Amino acid sequence: MRPNFPIREDYNDALDSVLLILDVYLIEPKDFAKGLLNDKQYNSSLNALDLYALGQYAFKNKYYKDAHNWLYLTCVYFMNAEEAQINYYKVLGLHEMDLSQIYAMNLLKITPFKCEILNDLPFVAIYHDIISDREIEELKRIAVPTIKRSTVYDYAKETNVPVNYRTSNSVFLNNNDSYVVDILRQRVSDMTHLNVFANSSDQLQVMNYGLGGYFRSHFDFFGKDMTNVQQGGATVFPPLRITNFPKKGSALIFSNLDNNISPDPSTLHAGCPVLFGSKWAATKWIYSSEQMFRKPCLPPNQLKAYDTQVIDFVHQILGL
Structure with a gap:
């Protein structure tokens, strides 16, 4: 037999x-x-x-x-x-390298993404060599003529205002401003496996931090480093004990919502002051409401239980 x-x-x-x-x-x-x-x-x-x-x-x-x-x-x-x-x-x-391959699953079969996972829940990762020197120079070229002081939204005044805790210059770029902007939009979609269209994300924002430029603790989603910074300028996640120093051409990606689309307080982060050099970066915020088929919600019994110490720590930093 x-x-x-x-x-x-x-x-x-x-x-x-x-x-x-x-x-x-x-x-x-x-x-x-x-x-x-x-x-x-x-x-x-x-x-x-x-x-x-x-x-x-x-x-x-x-x-x-x-x-x-x-x-x-x-x-x-x-x-x-x-x-x-x-x-x-x-x-x-x-191993972490195996997990990185899973997250880097994409259409780029010849040159797959170089994904380095810093934290699994919430997901925080660095994607290396995402943007070329030529693409960086093109973004800076189209950003410089209209770049101006960065602002934040003031809910009391119902408008954007400059503040002393975000000291940078920035500009939002449309997809038709340059072929590079649209290329990066698709690249972000490949990395995150999320919909990144006009109604599912913000425009690409290019920012420049000069000497002492920083952004205090806050929440958001996605960013690319366009320069190496000689000293300072790191992105830090205090609750997660993660520090990421700027590296030209890399992208820092993290999800600030859990699988039930609830805010994750452990993603509180800040941009440290630039001590020497100039920091150029680009950011892309992706909306959760348009991802129902890409990242569906999980029922409450499958959600990560929040660590109360993390929440207390975040509240302490924010003065709540």
Whole structure:
């Protein structure tokens, strides 16, 4: 009977078929694992070993999004959803480099993104060599003629006003101001896997911080470094104990909302004063309301429980 036993080719074909079925019929991995196919329940299910096999196979074949889903589901079978969301890659023996490949899954097959993850929840990462010197000079060229003192929104006055705790110059650029602006819009979408269109994000903002320029603790989403700064100018996340010094061509990405679209106080951050040199940066804020299909909400029982010490620490910094 030995010739009739399944061989490695049969095993791979079966895994390929499962991934294909889910993709064609839009079946969620958690439903497939329970034997629920398009609202019809079958007397069959997958165990944790089956889920792990699918995840490893997907990862090996560079189906990183599928790998993420199956490996995370494997952890859910072993622990509660909160622990799984935080520890799934550690439990399965994945290194940070493996996780970086999952987050860097994109259309750039020839030159994939260089992703360095600084924190998993909330997600904070640096993408290296995202913008070229030529693109940087083009952004500076079109920004300089109209750049002016940065402002913040004053809710009492219902208008933007200059303040002494944000000492920089800035300008918003339209996609039609230069081909580079539209290229960067698409690049941001590839990195974040989010919709980055006119109704789902702000315009690209180019900023310049001179000597002593800084921005005190605040909340927002995305930024690119366009220069190296000799001294100072770091972006710091006090609650997360993260410090990121400017590096020309890199992008710092973080999500300031949890999976229930609630503000995450641990993403409080600040731009430290420039001690020597000049800091050029570009930022892109992405709206959550337009991401319902890219980043759907999770039910409350799957959310990360907030650390009350982090919240107290943030309130102390803000004087609340």
